[in-house]
Amino acid sequence: MTTPAQTHRGVIHDIGYRPYTGPRLGRRYATRSLYVQSLRAAFGLGRSGKSKVLPFLLFGALVAPTLAIIAIVAFANLKQMPIDYSVYLSRFGVLAQIFLAAQAPVLMSRDLRHHVVPLYFSRPASRSDYVAAKFAAMVSALLIIMTLPLLVLFVGAMLNSFPVGDNLAHLMYGLIAAVLYALLYSAIGLLIAAATPRRGFGVAAIMGGLMITSGVSQIVRALTGGFDPVPRESAHWAELMSPTRTVEGLVNTLFDTGGEGFDRMAAPGTAGVLVYGAVIVLLTAGSYALMLRRYRNV
Amino acid sequence: MTVSTVIKTDGLTKRFPRVTALDRLTVEVQPGVVGLVGANGAGKSTLIKILLGLSPATEGTGRVLGLDIATQGAEIRERVGYMPEHDCLPPDVSATEFVVHMARMSGLPAAAARERTADTLRHVGLYEERYRPMGGYSTGMKQRVKLAQALVHDPQLVLLDEPTNGLDPVGRDEMLGLIRRVHTDFGISVLVTTHLLGELERTCDHLVVIDGGKLLRSSSTASFTEATQLLAVEVTDHPVDRAFDSEAVLRERLTAAGLTVRADGGRILLVELTGDETYDTVRDTVDDLGLGLIRLEQRRHRVAEIFSTDSEAAEQHEAHHEQAAAVPAGGEQA
Numbered sequence: 001m002t003t004p005a006q007t008h009r010g011v012i013h014d015i016g017y018r019p020y021t022g023p024r025l026g027r028r029y030a031t032r033s034l035y036v037q038s039l040r041a042a043f044g045l046g047r048s049g050k051s052k053v054l055p056f057l058l059f060g061a062l063v064a065p066t067l068a069i070i071a072i073v074a075f076a077n078l079k080q081m082p083i084d085y086s087v088y089l090s091r092f093g094v095l096a097q098i099f100l101a102a103q104a105p106v107l108m109s110r111d112l113r114h115h116v117v118p119l120y121f122s123r124p125a126s127r128s129d130y131v132a133a134k135f136a137a138m139v140s141a142l143l144i145i146m147t148l149p150l151l152v153l154f155v156g157a158m159l160n161s162f163p164v165g166d167n168l169a170h171l172m173y174g175l176i177a178a179v180l181y182a183l184l185y186s187a188i189g190l191l192i193a194a195a196t197p198r199r200g201f202g203v204a205a206i207m208g209g210l211m212i213t214s215g216v217s218q219i220v221r222a223l224t225g226g227f228d229p230v231p232r233e234s235a236h237w238a239e240l241m242s243p244t245r246t247v248e249g250l251v252n253t254l255f256d257t258g259g260e261g262f263d264r265m266a267a268p269g270t271a272g273v274l275v276y277g278a279v280i281v282l283l284t285a286g287s288y289a290l291m292l293r294r295y296r297n298v
Numbered sequence: 299m300t301v302s303t304v305i306k307t308d309g310l311t312k313r314f315p316r317v318t319a320l321d322r323l324t325v326e327v328q329p330g331v332v333g334l335v336g337a338n339g340a341g342k343s344t345l346i347k348i349l350l351g352l353s354p355a356t357e358g359t360g361r362v363l364g365l366d367i368a369t370q371g372a373e374i375r376e377r378v379g380y381m382p383e384h385d386c387l388p389p390d391v392s393a394t395e396f397v398v399h400m401a402r403m404s405g406l407p408a409a410a411a412r413e414r415t416a417d418t419l420r421h422v423g424l425y426e427e428r429y430r431p432m433g434g435y436s437t438g439m440k441q442r443v444k445l446a447q448a449l450v451h452d453p454q455l456v457l458l459d460e461p462t463n464g465l466d467p468v469g470r471d472e473m474l475g476l477i478r479r480v481h482t483d484f485g486i487s488v489l490v491t492t493h494l495l496g497e498l499e500r501t502c503d504h505l506v507v508i509d510g511g512k513l514l515r516s517s518s519t520a521s522f523t524e525a526t527q528l529l530a531v532e533v534t535d536h537p538v539d540r541a542f543d544s545e546a547v548l549r550e551r552l553t554a555a556g557l558t559v560r561a562d563g564g565r566i567l568l569v570e571l572t573g574d575e576t577y578d579t580v581r582d583t584v585d586d587l588g589l590g591l592i593r594l595e596q597r598r599h600r601v602a603e604i605f606s607t608d609s610e611a612a613e614q615h616e617a618h619h620e621q622a623a624a625v626p627a628g629g630e631q632a
Contacts, residue, residue: 017421017484020414020452024405027372033402048390048431114388119447122350122380123403124372 031129034120038137042103051106058099059145062092066149070156081157081167085150085174086257089181090248090265096146096181097210097244103141104189105202107134113197117298127295135288138190142182150174173255180247184280185210187287188243194294210244217241227262236268240279250276304329304455304487305349309358312344312511319344321511322358327489331481333502333519334491341511342491343383346457350375363454376405379448379456379486383463386444389433393424393443396432397450404451411450418446421484422476438469445476449486456480458490462497474501528597529569530562531580534590544589551583571596 037046043059044052069083083091111117120130150171157167192209193202217238221227226235239245249265252258253273258265267276305327312320319341336342347353349362351371360367362374387396394415401411419428422442427435432443441461448456461477462470478501480486492498498505499519507514536542549567552559557579558570569580577594584591 018417019485020406020410022410023407024376024451025407026376026405030403030405033399037399046395051390110388115382115384115386116388118382119380119386119400120403121352122375122378122382123400124376124405125403126372 027124027126027129030123030125031133034125034130034133035136035140038107038134039140041106042137042141044106054102055099058095058102059148062095062145063149063152065092066152066156069153070159073156073160078160080162081153083153084257084259085153085170086177086248086251086255087259088149088153089146089174089177090244090258092149093181093244093248096142096185098207099145100138100142100185100189101203101206101210104138104186104193104206105196105199107138108190108193109197109199109202112194112298113199117295121298127298128292131288131291131295134190135186135291138186139182142185143178146178146181147175150178170255170257173251173257176255177247177251180251180280181244183284184243184247187284187291191287191291191294194291210242213242214244217245231262233268236266236272239265239267240276243280243283246276246279250280302328303361303364304332305360305362305489307358307360310345310348310355310360311357312341312348312353313356319511320348320355323508323511323513324358325506325513325516327487327506328504329481329487330503331477331488331490331501333498333505334489334508335493335495335498335505336491336508337493340493340508342508343459344511345508346380346459346489346491349457350378350380376451377454379451379453381444381448381456381458381461383459383491385440387432387435387440390431392430393419393428393432393435393439393446397443397447400447401450406451414450414452415446418450419443421479422446422449423472437464438466438472441465441469441473442476445473445480449480449484452484453486455487455489458488460492461490462492462494470497477501527571529571529576529580530593530595530597531567531569531584531591532565532593533584533587534592536587536589544587547587548583548589551587552580555579555583566593568597 040046043055066088069081072078073081089096111120117130121127125133154167154171158164188209189206192205196202196205217240220241221235221238224235224238225232226238236249239249245265248258249267250273252265253267253269253276267273303326305325307326308324310320310323311318323341323345334342334345344353348355349360349367351362351367351374354368363377365374365377367374397415397419398411401414402408406414419425419442422445424439424442424446427439432440435443441464445458445461448458458477462473465473474497477488477490481488490498490502502519504516504518506516531548533544533548536544545561545565545567549559549561552567552569557572557576560568562568569576580594581591
């Protein structure tokens with residue numbers, strides 16, 4: 001009754017179509033999956049080897065100086081850390097900016113360029129879920145690359161038996177600065193990246209935007225007497241022209257950090273703290289709202 | 299399939315500031331393969347967007363798989379697959395990675411997503427190449443991946459927007475065969491749009507024709523192609539009298555005999571078939587005139603033919619139909 005072909009040879013049987021009867025985890029699971037995929041994509045994971053080079057190079061460049069600093073502290077027998085945590089972020093912040101400029105278009109422009117966005121919207125996750133997942137992924141990626149060097153510095157300080165309380169407080173200041181940078185940068189960077197399907201335009205616009213605003217704000221501060229022998233405090237308001245300097249100024253004034261240098265950013269007084277804080281909140285929320293609007297009609 | 303009606307719209311209207319994309323569209327679609335036919339800009343894509351719950355209708359209501367399009371968009375999108383018209387595949391990702399990701403975006407757990415992806419890609423006919431980046435795929439392979447991502451979560455209904463676009467004749471036949479199988483083998487209902495009619499005749503059970511956002515017609519494919527049967531008649535010139543216009547005279551005689559006759563360009567006359575006696579009438583008339591009969595064959599209306607008549611004179615269509623229905627009675631009287 002059995003045919004030889006079925007019993008003795010390695011025949012691949014077409015078992016036909018099998019319906020799916022398992023669970024469907026719905027909207028929140030889909031959003032979480034998109035978040036994980038986007039976060040991985042920000043580091044080039046799950047993509048070609050070439051696309052991993054830049055993000056990891058920048059990540060490495062942000063962490064490497066901390067190792068050098070710890071080595072110097074150990075060999076020179078310094079009595080305290082030569083650089084504050086939040087100051088470290090502003091000194092090497094340009095690397096985080098490059099990371100944002102290079103990777104925000106990876107998250108947004110690619111989906112637009114290859115018309116993948118309509119595929120997402122034809123699935124359970126909504127438009128606002130899409131924006132939320134992308135935003136969360138970019139914030140997480142920036143937090144990873146900015147907090148790791150701070151943690152390394154902290155470990156270094158502990159290994160050198162520096163005071164725990166003081167270092168912990170300043171680590172917290174640094175982490176708060178990192179969160180503010182990550183939120184503000186992500187909102188602005190993703191908004192710009194979502195405006196164009198061309199990756200190159202996105203990279204140039206984000207980098208140019210952050211660099212130019214930073215430069216202009218410094219020039220205006222100089223012109224209004226910020227770098228005079230007796231600096232005018234009012235010149236600090238020029239920092240509001242640059243997202244980067246606004247965060248730096250706010251953190252410096254709030255936690256009395258940033259050293260004694262003549263070029264220290266600082267929000268002028270209580271009014272300054274309130275205004276700087278409001279600007280950061282408005283810029284972040286405004287960019288996020290514009291991003292939601294951007295995807296309303298895709 | 300627990301739902302008997304897959305899609306049901308009632309007075310669905312979509313107005314944009316300057317155009318009305320859908321105009322009081324009322325249509326009901328049963329399980330099976332349904333063709334949504336219309337010229338470019340007829341409102342097909344707008345209808346799909348509304349059915350997916352992505353774009354609110356200006357007026358009217360609709361249900362997909364029994365779910366309200368206005369309030370249950372997310373539930374609909376979980377049970378429906380969508381294959382867009384345009385290219386939607388990132389070139390630097392492999393088909394497997396892409397479809398797995400899309401399966402998870404439809405709510406499938408990671409392990410199930412991988413398993414379903416392997417199954418689905420095999421069913422659409424993608425084998426070893428599924429591990430290569432999609433940038434190097436042919437149009438045919440890309441269309442298969444697009445279909446696979448629409449099927450991977452085992453939906454109850456798939457909406458396919460112009461799935462045969464850009465394919466060569468062989469690829470087109472394969473895609474149409476695949477679409478047919480989606481219903482017969484997978485048990486998934488299909489709504490497929492196209493502006494090319496010929497290919498739908500073979501694939502679809504039911505056709506919905508829209509134009510300018512209005513419903514022109516919704517009926518079974520069979521009724522489209524078999525609405526009226528025609529007899530093509532061609533005769534020789536008169537053997538003796540060269541000036542004798544045999545077509546004109548024959549037409550006159552057949553009309554006098556109670557038949558509906560029209561010219562089909564060239565020398566062919568189309569006679570509406572009202573029964574077996576039509577053959578006899580034609581034969582006897584030709585014989586009477588002393589002409590030779592070159593051609594006497596049955597013709598079917600093709601969908602394309604009806605559609606062109608439809609869109610040219612939508613209002614006249616109903617009148618036309620009644621006329622055709624009235625003919626048999628007239629034939630009997632004669």
